[in-house]
Amino acid sequence: MQSVIKFDAVAKQFGTQMALEGISLQIPSGVVFALLGENGAGKTTALRIALGLESADSGETSVLGLDSARQGRAIRRRVGYLPERPTLYGWMTVDEIGWFTAGFHGPSFQPRYGELAAGFGLPGDRKINALSKGMRAKVALSLVMANEPELLILDEPTSGLDTLVRREFLQSMVDVAATGRTVVLSSHQINEVERVADYVAILHAGRLIVVDRLDDLKQQTQQLTLTLQDGATVPEFGGEVLTQRCSGRQWQAVVLRLADGELDRLREDESVHEAELRPLALEEIFVAYLTHAGQPAAVPRAEGAPVS
Amino acid sequence: MNAHGFRRLAWKEYRVLRPIWISMFGITVFLQLLMSWSLSVLSTPPPEAQKVATILFGVALVMTAMYSLGCTAALFAAEREEHTHEFLCLHAPSSRALIAGKAAIGLTSTVGLIVILWLVAALLSG
Numbered sequence: 001m002q003s004v005i006k007f008d009a010v011a012k013q014f015g016t017q018m019a020l021e022g023i024s025l026q027i028p029s030g031v032v033f034a035l036l037g038e039n040g041a042g043k044t045t046a047l048r049i050a051l052g053l054e055s056a057d058s059g060e061t062s063v064l065g066l067d068s069a070r071q072g073r074a075i076r077r078r079v080g081y082l083p084e085r086p087t088l089y090g091w092m093t094v095d096e097i098g099w100f101t102a103g104f105h106g107p108s109f110q111p112r113y114g115e116l117a118a119g120f121g122l123p124g125d126r127k128i129n130a131l132s133k134g135m136r137a138k139v140a141l142s143l144v145m146a147n148e149p150e151l152l153i154l155d156e157p158t159s160g161l162d163t164l165v166r167r168e169f170l171q172s173m174v175d176v177a178a179t180g181r182t183v184v185l186s187s188h189q190i191n192e193v194e195r196v197a198d199y200v201a202i203l204h205a206g207r208l209i210v211v212d213r214l215d216d217l218k219q220q221t222q223q224l225t226l227t228l229q230d231g232a233t234v235p236e237f238g239g240e241v242l243t244q245r246c247s248g249r250q251w252q253a254v255v256l257r258l259a260d261g262e263l264d265r266l267r268e269d270e271s272v273h274e275a276e277l278r279p280l281a282l283e284e285i286f287v288a289y290l291t292h293a294g295q296p297a298a299v300p301r302a303e304g305a306p307v308s
Numbered sequence: 309m310n311a312h313g314f315r316r317l318a319w320k321e322y323r324v325l326r327p328i329w330i331s332m333f334g335i336t337v338f339l340q341l342l343m344s345w346s347l348s349v350l351s352t353p354p355p356e357a358q359k360v361a362t363i364l365f366g367v368a369l370v371m372t373a374m375y376s377l378g379c380t381a382a383l384f385a386a387e388r389e390e391h392t393h394e395f396l397c398l399h400a401p402s403s404r405a406l407i408a409g410k411a412a413i414g415l416t417s418t419v420g421l422i423v424i425l426w427l428v429a430a431l432l433s434g
Contacts, residue, residue: 053397076398087391091323103316104399 004029004151004182005050010059012045012206019045021206022059027184027199032177034193034214035186036286037203043186044084046203047153051081064150080149084156086140090129094122094139098146105147113146120165134161141169145176152176154185158192170196194282202286204293214282221285222258224266225276226251232271237262242292249273254280254288313400314409321383321413328378329417336371336425340364344432361433368425376418383410 005027012020020042027033035043048054050063052072061068063075088097094117102110117124120138128136141157152173158166166189173183174196187193193200194214201211210217221242226234228249238259245252258277266275280288343363348354387393400406 053394073402081398083394085391087395089320089392089395092320100316100320101399103310103313 002029003027004064005184006060006062007046007050008060010046010049010056010061012042012049012054012056018206020049020056023203023206023208024059025201025208025211027182029182030177030180031198032173032183032185032196033199033201034197035184035201035203036190036193037186038290040205041203042206043203044155047081047155047184047186051076051079051153078150080144080147080152082140082144082152082154082157084159086137088128088136088139091127093125093127094131095124097128097139097143101143101146108148109146112148113142116142116145134165137161138165150181152181152183152185154183156187157185158187158189166192190283190286191281200282202289204290207293209293210289217285218279218282220257221280221288222255223278223280223284224253224255224258224263225274225278226266226272227274229271229273235266235269235271237266242288254284313405317400317406317409318413321410322417324382324386325379325413325417328375328382329421332371332375332378333421333424336368337428339367339371340425340428340432343367357434361429364429364433365426368422368429372418372422372425375421376414379414379417383414 003026005025007023007025009022009024010020011018011022023042023046035046037043045054049056050061050068052068052075055069064078066075066078068075089100092100098110098113098117102113117139120135120142122131122135122138122142128139131139137157137159138161144152144154154173158169161169170192173185177183177198185193185197197214199212200214200217202209212220224239228234228251230249234251239262240256242254242256244254263275263277266272269275344360347360347363387396396406397403
């Protein structure tokens with residue numbers, strides 16, 4: 001699969017704060033790619049470097065085959081970017097900002113913007129300053145999508161949107177990806193992302209701690225619960241423990257890549273009274289990885305991930 | 309930037325500069341009227357027409373210079389202050405075209421202001 005965005009050992013520092021620590025990542029085309037991470041993890045910085053809006057201290061980034069450091073404007077012409085806090089001219093009306101922006105794009109921009117704005121139920125004659133936060137987000141989304149870009153980069157696109165519109169919007173991102181275009185979104189709404197993302201990457205303190213297909217990540221990361229016999233200790237098993245906690249005789253852990261047949265073997269182990277394995281929601285996986293990354297031990301990486 | 313883009317940028321800058329331009333024009337004409345009246349009524353003997361004209365043209369020139377400073381701030385600094393430069397950066401084809409467009413519009417409005425204010429000065433000084 002061809003990559004639309006490539007990060008190669010990209011590092012960026014703001015003063016003494018390390019924003020990105022040599023991240024390497026390839027985002028394939030035609031997918032919905034979710035970039036997750038807590039506040040200040042480096043998601044926005046990574047996206048801005050890709051678009052040529054920030055320069056990296058070291059490493060290389062390319063988008064659609066163009067070098068981000070030297071061809072930022074050419075990239076931005078081909079990419080739809082919705083920043084976390086979109087800035088719009090508050091004194092313009094909804095119709096005026098569409099008309100104004102259309103001057104910099106092709107002839108199909110304005111009719112498409114009109115369709116999108118009408119679809120979002122935006123009042124054309126209302127000044128942007130008089131709109132609610134959610135409605136402003138919809139104006140910004142309409143402007144980004146009206147150009148029908150090859151690649152959509154959306155930084156927290158659903159913040160401020162109500163539940164129904166958020167769901168509708170995320171579904172429309174799946175439709176966009178179905179047409180062969182790529183959607184890269186960063187979000188805090190992990191449960192929402194889970195329903196639409198094909199790939200997930202988790203950033204923590206400027207480091208890429210996991211990148212994988214969502215299905216594979218969910219398949220490989222599970223919760224193992226062992227109820228131990230009195231005085232028994234947790235037996236050895238084939239798999240990597242991300243997080244664990246013990247309460248009385250019950251031992252619970254998020255495990256990565258539990259080896260085949262290990263559950264049956266644990267059930268037969270003398271020290272184990274009961275063993276259960278349950279799939280995890282993306283949010284639980286996310287928390288487990290962040291907790292694990294906060295520990296001094298080495299950070300695991302899921303197998304088959306598209307990271308170099 | 310194509311003609312469409314330039315026209316729309318001109319429209320945006322016109323909307324931004326319009327209140328500044330109108331205010332500066334109004335204030336300057338008021339000052340010119342005040343100067344003209346005070347020179348003719350309060351000075352004894354009344355000054356020569358050429359002296360009045362020089363003062364009124366001077367007022368027009370100073371106020372236009374002030375407008376050009378305000379206009380530059382509104383066109384460039386305010387865009388940064390309100391973070392709308394990023395909006396333009398994401399949509400406009402090149403920074404050079406944007407700067408050229410803004411400079412052309414700022415210059416045109418400044419020239420327009422000085423021409424009108426000099427006409428007012430010429431009328432008032434007879």
